[in-house]
Amino acid sequence: MRVSLATSCVAALPLLSIPLLLGAAEPSYYRDVRPILNRSCTSCHQPAVKSSGLDLTTYAGFQAGGARGPAFVAGSPEESLAVKFITGAIKPSMPLSGASLPGADIDAIRGWIKSGAKDDSPLEITSLEPTVYHQPPVITALRFSPDGKFLAVGGNREILLHNADGSGLAKRLQGDAERILSIAFSADGKLMAAGGGTPAQFGEIEWWNPVEGKLLRTVKVSSDTVFGASLSPDGAKVAVGCVDNTVREFETATGKELYKIGGHENWPLGIVFGIDSKRLVSVGRDRAAKLIDANAGQFLENVNQTRGELTAVARHPNKDEIVIGGEDRVPYVYLMDRPRNMKVGEEATLVRMLEPQDGVIFALDWSPDGKRIAVAGAGPSVNLYDAETGALTASCKGHSAGIYSIAFSPDSAHLATGGFDGQVRLYRTADCTLEKAFIPVPLVPSQSTGTGGVN
Ligand code: HEC
Structure with a gap:
C-alpha cells in the first residue's frame, strides 16, 4: 500500500492555505x-x-x-x-x-x-486512496447498526464498519469529509447517514447503504463542518446544525435542502427527532434546547435554556422524552413538548436532573430498552443511570481523556465509547466490565522522512 500524500498532509492543510490567502490577487x-x-x-x-x-x-x-x-x-x-x-x-x-x-x-x-x-487544489482533495493512519484518530462518532452486526466508527475521510463484538474491521467506507462527527441508522438498518466535514472548507452529509457499503448520496453543506446529524426514524430526512446557527433539514430521497431554520443564537451541536419524525429538538452553544416542527421547518418553542452551552441530546426509545447536557455538567431529562400556555422559566416539563458530572458533557445515549442513560464527556468515566429513578448504576472506567461518543448496542447489553485517546471500548452495560478495547484503524508506523502531518 502506497502512503498517500493525501492523508499524511491532513494536518498541514491549514498551513498550505496561508500563502494562498496572502496572495489574494490571483483568482483561485x-x-x-x-x-x-x-x-x-x-x-x-x-x-x-x-x-x-x-x-x-x-x-x-x-x-x-x-x-x-x-x-x-x-x-x-x-x-x-x-x-x-x-x-x-x-x-x-x-x-x-x-x-x-x-x-x-x-x-x-x-x-x-x-x-x-x-x-490550484492541493493534491489531497482528489485522492481516493484509503486513509493511512500513523496515530489513532480522535473518535467523534460511534453507532451500532440496528441488526447488532456492526459498530460504525467515524475515522478520517471514512467510516469504519467493525464487527459489533470488536472482533475485526469489516468494511471501510470512504467519503470526502475529513471528519465524521455523527452517524445515524434508520430503524430498519438499511440506511446510514453521517454528518461532518472538513473544517473551514465544507460540511457534508453522506447517505450510505451500510449492507453493501455503497455511498448513495452526498451533499456538501455550507463552508464548515456540520454538527449533530440526525436521521428521522422513518429515514426520510436528515437534520444537521450549521455554523451559521441554522438547523437544516435534507430529504434522503433527493438530497434536497428542505428547510433552513433560524432560532439558535449560536451553533446547534446536537439534534434528535421525535418518535413520529414530525418534530425535532436541537441543542446548541446558545444554551437553548429548541423544539422544531420538522414538517413545516418552523421553530415552535424553547424546551429549556440551561446555564451552560449544550452539546448533546438523546431520546427515550419509545417516548418523547429527551436528555440534554453540556457545559454545566448536569444531564436534564425533559418532556419534548411544552404546553403552549407555560410561562418562560417554568419547569413543569423537567422530568429529572441526574447528578452533576466530573466534567463538561460531550455525549449522551439512551439504551434501546429505555432503562439506562449513559453520560460521557471531559470526565474520566462514563456514567450509567437508571432512567426511571436517576440512580447511578455503574461507572465505566479506563479512558485516559475526553470521551466524545457513546452508543448502546441494540440489545442494550453493551456500551461502546470513544474519544480523544483513539480507542474504542466495549463495556457490559450491567456492571461496566470492560469487554474489549481496540484501535479502530489500521496503523502504519510513521516514517521520519514524512511531511510532518499526522492523523
Ligand atoms: C437543483 C439542482 C441543480 C442545481 C443546484 C444546479 N444545477 Fe446545474 N443543472 C441541473 C439540471 C437538471 C441540469 C440540466 C438542465 C437542462 O439540460 O435543461 C443542469 C445543467 C447544468 C449545466 C449544463 C451541463 C451540460 O453540459 O448539459 C451547467 C453548466 C450547470 N448546470 C451548472 C450549474 C452550476 C454552476 C450550478 C451552481 C451555481 C448548478 N448548475 C446548480 C440541476 C442543478
Whole structure:
C-alpha cells in the first residue's frame, strides 16, 4: 500500500492555505471557486447525482463538463457554459430552482476563468486512496447498526464498519469529509447517514447503504463542518446544525435542502427527532434546547435554556422524552413538548436532573430498552443511570481523556465509547466490565522522512 500524500498532509492543510490567502490577487479555484460550487451546485452535480452528466465536485469534472461539453473555456468567461447558465444567458438558469448566485460569486467564477482557469487544489482533495493512519484518530462518532452486526466508527475521510463484538474491521467506507462527527441508522438498518466535514472548507452529509457499503448520496453543506446529524426514524430526512446557527433539514430521497431554520443564537451541536419524525429538538452553544416542527421547518418553542452551552441530546426509545447536557455538567431529562400556555422559566416539563458530572458533557445515549442513560464527556468515566429513578448504576472506567461518543448496542447489553485517546471500548452495560478495547484503524508506523502531518 502506497502512503498517500493525501492523508499524511491532513494536518498541514491549514498551513498550505496561508500563502494562498496572502496572495489574494490571483483568482483561485481552490479558494474562491470550489466553495461556491460546493455551496450552490454540488447537491445536483456530484458523482451520485450527475444532473446533465456534470460533476462539479472536482476540477476534472468541472473541466470535462456534461452533456453539452466542457463547462468552461479557459480565458473566456463569455464562451463558458457555466457562466452562461449562472447568468441566465442559457435557460434554465443555475442553480436550478434556487435564487441566482450573488454577484460576487458570479464575478469570482468569471475572474477565475478569465485568468486562465487553473487548478490550484492541493493534491489531497482528489485522492481516493484509503486513509493511512500513523496515530489513532480522535473518535467523534460511534453507532451500532440496528441488526447488532456492526459498530460504525467515524475515522478520517471514512467510516469504519467493525464487527459489533470488536472482533475485526469489516468494511471501510470512504467519503470526502475529513471528519465524521455523527452517524445515524434508520430503524430498519438499511440506511446510514453521517454528518461532518472538513473544517473551514465544507460540511457534508453522506447517505450510505451500510449492507453493501455503497455511498448513495452526498451533499456538501455550507463552508464548515456540520454538527449533530440526525436521521428521522422513518429515514426520510436528515437534520444537521450549521455554523451559521441554522438547523437544516435534507430529504434522503433527493438530497434536497428542505428547510433552513433560524432560532439558535449560536451553533446547534446536537439534534434528535421525535418518535413520529414530525418534530425535532436541537441543542446548541446558545444554551437553548429548541423544539422544531420538522414538517413545516418552523421553530415552535424553547424546551429549556440551561446555564451552560449544550452539546448533546438523546431520546427515550419509545417516548418523547429527551436528555440534554453540556457545559454545566448536569444531564436534564425533559418532556419534548411544552404546553403552549407555560410561562418562560417554568419547569413543569423537567422530568429529572441526574447528578452533576466530573466534567463538561460531550455525549449522551439512551439504551434501546429505555432503562439506562449513559453520560460521557471531559470526565474520566462514563456514567450509567437508571432512567426511571436517576440512580447511578455503574461507572465505566479506563479512558485516559475526553470521551466524545457513546452508543448502546441494540440489545442494550453493551456500551461502546470513544474519544480523544483513539480507542474504542466495549463495556457490559450491567456492571461496566470492560469487554474489549481496540484501535479502530489500521496503523502504519510513521516514517521520519514524512511531511510532518499526522492523523
Ligand atoms: C437543483 C439542482 C441543480 C442545481 C443546484 C444546479 N444545477 Fe446545474 N443543472 C441541473 C439540471 C437538471 C441540469 C440540466 C438542465 C437542462 O439540460 O435543461 C443542469 C445543467 C447544468 C449545466 C449544463 C451541463 C451540460 O453540459 O448539459 C451547467 C453548466 C450547470 N448546470 C451548472 C450549474 C452550476 C454552476 C450550478 C451552481 C451555481 C448548478 N448548475 C446548480 C440541476 C442543478
